[in-house]
Amino acid sequence: MQNIKNKINQIKELLKSWEYAYYVLDDPIVEDSEYDFKLNELKQLELEYPELITADSPTQRVGGQISENFEKYNHKFPMLSLDxxxxxxxxxxxxxxxxxxxxxxxxxxxxxxxxxxxxxxxxxxxxxxxxxxxxxxxxxxxxxxxxxxxxxxxxxxxxxxxxxxxxxxxxxxxxxxxxxxxxxxxxxxxxxxxxxxxxxxxxxxxxxxxxxxxxxxxxxxxxxxxxxxxxxxxxxxxxxxxxxxxxxxxxxxxxxxxxxxxxxxxxxxxxxxxxxxxxxxxxxxxxxxxxxxxxxxxxxxxxxxxxxYPAEVKITNLKEIFATVGRTGKITYNAILEPVSLAGTTVQAATLHNAEYIFTKKIRVGANVKVKKAGDIIPEIIEVVNDEIYSNLKTWEKIEQCPACGSDLEIFSDEVDQYCINFNCERKIIKSLEHFVSRGAMNIEGMSIKIIEKLYENKIINNVTDIYNLKSKKNEILSLEKTGEKSFSNLINAIEESKKNDASKLLFGLGIRYVGSKTSKLLLDKFKSIQTLMSADITEIESIHDVGPKVAKSIQDWKKIDSNIILIQKLSELGINMNSLKQIVKENKNIKDKSFVITGTLSKPRNNFVELIEINGGKVLNSISKITNFLLAGDDAGSKLDKAKDLQVNIINELEFLQMLEGNNEN
CATH class of the missing domain: 3.30.470.30 (DNA ligase/mRNA capping enzyme)
Structure with a gap:
């Protein structure tokens, strides 16, 4: 046995030296085939003598371990960020x-x-x-x-x-x-x-x-x-x-x-x-x-x-401008670019927002443009290059019909964006379904935009209520390409689980104009159920702090449409929760009645911190003012941090916030 153990150790040391040369020094000293041969020799020995397998064996690198989740671990020494x-x-x-x-x-x-x-x-x-x-x-x-x-x-x-x-x-x-x-x-x-x-x-x-x-x-x-x-x-x-x-x-x-x-x-x-x-x-x-x-x-x-380092800027050619329609009918213009390497990735497209943005920047098809990645992630056109090519190009003209359904587009009096107002526009329906199942709304995992498109094209779903009847469409769904029993089962489980969501997620998922995630929570905090909200008059709605007349009118207009009220009734009959589940679990004296603004990159999504603040009796605001009690600042905090300093608002980091949560609670 000792001879086998010695042989295994010799092979491990040899493989370790080869790995170091290849992966650390970038200077291979043997061919891949020779490495693979020795690794297989080690695997065979370990199969015969499993008691000799050690944690540092090269065979333990290959993966295959399945975890249900990752356990939390407290650092012995804090891992601080850098200024x-x-x-x-x-x-x-x-x-x-x-x-x-x-x-x-x-x-x-x-x-x-x-x-x-x-x-x-x-x-x-x-x-x-x-x-x-x-x-x-x-x-x-x-x-x-x-x-x-x-x-x-x-x-x-x-x-x-x-x-x-x-x-x-x-x-x-x-x-x-x-x-x-x-x-x-x-x-x-x-x-x-x-x-x-x-x-x-x-x-x-x-x-x-x-x-x-x-x-x-x-x-x-x-x-x-x-x-x-x-x-x-x-x-x-x-x-x-x-x-x-x-x-x-x-x-x-x-x-x-x-x-x-x-x-x-x-x-x-x-x-x-x-x-x-x-x-x-x-x-x-x-x-x-x-x-x-x-x-x-x-x-x-x-x-x-x-x-x-400042964001990298490159010059490339703008080959085409095309429009897409979102769930609200809003038209977004996009640019197709000559592929260019920027901040480590190949960029081929950029958003142009709306027609006003294109006119202001004097963007034309065929122009050379300066491109950067906003925050090193989102490609953005900074400006056009005023060269010989540019002077010979035609001025760009905005579209007048929806690119999806061909309906005439409208511009509302207080906005610059164009909208398709056709209720039966296919692209609007698909994008509305995508929004409804998204993480911030009903959070139905496994229902990607590609799945939605496939189900819509095959006439399996046409509106959000159809999602909750998918259980009865098993044979039709399984007949679709790349759809298996396990995927179907996981999807149905996610759909059933979504019925238990707080009603604010459903309200946000309905896609009522101006009613975002935060506003949905404010409305449900006040009215406790969607049915009560639908019965409220415009004065009651607009009286809520941080809601106001614009939101109130949008809700009022939405509930005037009979099909929308019927939708609420159907969803209720399907077992979707219509009530606010929110209750203040504990009122922390450090948090209760205090206002917070959150900015920068934190260890978890912003909503996690919003919920922690709210269940402890505090409230979250969008902007810094003299009445703000705390700015919770993560990495790359930006202008809100500067304003908080100017107004002498208390600035705390994530660690300090967690320490506040651990303070004395009032029951």
Whole structure:
């Protein structure tokens, strides 16, 4: 048995060295076929002697683990975010702060690319990888260990045998792998990922680790927490690199802030040549001994900052302008562009909003245009290039008929948008159905726009009530291409589950003009049921704070249509909940009667925080004013943060908000 154990260990060490050369050094030393042969040899030995399988075996990377959900894990040390710098002056101000806290001391900086991915914490025990945890809210993350183990550049065992070893980094997808995944999804008629970061985040949260393994995630490590035996950040990176971790090669030690600025500029100059996305550079004081003196805020360390690069701008040709119609009948104009690589993805289209937008920017078909990604996600046309081509192009003219049904379009007196007002417009019906089943409304999982289109085209559904009769259409649905028993069963279960939703979700799903998700909640808080709302007069509705006459008139107009009232009756008869389920579960004295504005990127969707505030007796506003009690600010908070500072509104981060929730409650 000892001979078998020795042989297994020899193969594991050999495979480990080959993986390191291939995935970390990007310098393969054997052919793929030789690697596969040795891996299969190891698999066979482990099949014969399963008691010799260890957690660090290369065979344990392949995936296949299915999780029902991800367990929460409390970080031993908070995973703080970083403050931002946007120009050289911001960096000089950052340096002044450091100089103030380290008087008469010699300090240096370390600069490295800011990888556009998903932050992760990796924990090892006695040299063996035992846990991978997402950042989450900085205090608590999700245990994604099985998914992390599929990352080939990550060592499953290291030569540091400490009882507790923690290192942090960024999980990402290469541009090449991102393109491959989207090409595959396109062939399968699946929704495309917007960018590599979204794809990496979605992959890491996959419940099936076999899917994760197929997507070839990668990771750069940048922060070593066991700092007792190491004095500087640069030394810590050298250390973790020497024991097998992948460290970004563009990191550089800089003597002063001018060298920092120079290296940040260099990283930006090579940004487009990298096979991974970056959105800036991170600057850290290199010497650990100054960290406590420089200090921390509750949100970020003051000894580091993230320099954000401006959005990339490219010039391309606008080939065509076309219009689409939404669920309300609103016409949206879109541009087809000559494909151009922008911020790591190939951009072929951009929204042009409405005709007024096109006229204002003097956009013409055939023009060369400057394009950027708003927030590095949504393609946006900044302006046309006034060149020789442009002067010979015809002025664009807006359409007058609906692109879906051909009906005449209308413009309401107080708006610039065009609308199709034909109730029987097919595209409006399909988009209305899509809205009804969406996450913010009835949240019927599995009912994508493609499923809706298929059911509509086959005359299986025509309106929202038909959704709740799909159980009786089993044979018809199963006869459709790519529809199986399990998919059908999951869909029916999701439909049945949606009947229990709070009535505010149904009200939002009905698509009444101006009645958004927040307004739906306000209305149901007041009237308690949809039937009561439908019986209310316009004065009662418009008297609600944050509702007003515009919304009230829209509801009044909607309920004047007999078919709409019949729709409410049918939905009620089908067992859909018509009542508000909201009750204040607990009134937290820190939250009760306080007003909050939420801005920036938080660890969970905005609605999660809205619900937490509301069930604890507080209310959420859309804009900052003197009456606002708190601004809950996440990353990239923007103008609301500036206004809150000007008005001296209390600014809290997610951690501080959670601490408020944990305060004394009034029952």
């Amino acid at each position: 931002n710098a946007f120009n050289d002056n911001d960096l000089y101000d950052f340096d002044k702060t450091i100089k103030k806290e380290t008087i008469n001391e010699n300090y240096t900086y370390f600069v490295e690319p800011k990888i556009d991915g998903l932050s992760i914490s990796l924990i090892y025990q006695n040299g063996i990888f035992i846990k991978g945890v997402t950042r989450g809210n900085g205090i608590q993350g999700e245990d994604v260990t099985f998914n992390i183990k599929t990352i080939r550049s990550l060592p499953l065992s290291i030569n540091d045998k400490e009882d507790y070893f923690e290192v942090r980094g960024e999980v990402f997808l290469s541009k090449k792998e991102f393109q491959r995944i989207n090409d595959e999804r396109k062939k399968n008629n699946e929704e495309l990922f917007a960018n590599p970061r979204n794809a990496a985040a979605g992959t890491l949260r996959q419940l099936n680790s076999k899917i994760v393994a197929s997507r070839k995630l990668d990771v750069f490590l940048y922060y070593y927490l066991n700092r007792e035996k190491i004095k500087t950040h640069s030394d810590s990176l050298d250390y973790i690199k020497n024991i097998g971790f992948k460290v970004n090669p563009l990191g550089k030690l800089c003597k002063n802030i001018n060298e920092v600025i120079k290296h940040i500029s260099y990283i930006e100059s090579v940004r487009q040549d990298l096979d991974y996305e970056i959105d800036g550079a991170v600057v850290k004081v290199n010497e650990f001994k100054y960290y406590d003196d420089i200090g921390y805020t509750s949100k970020f360390p003051k000894w580091a900052t993230a320099y954000k």
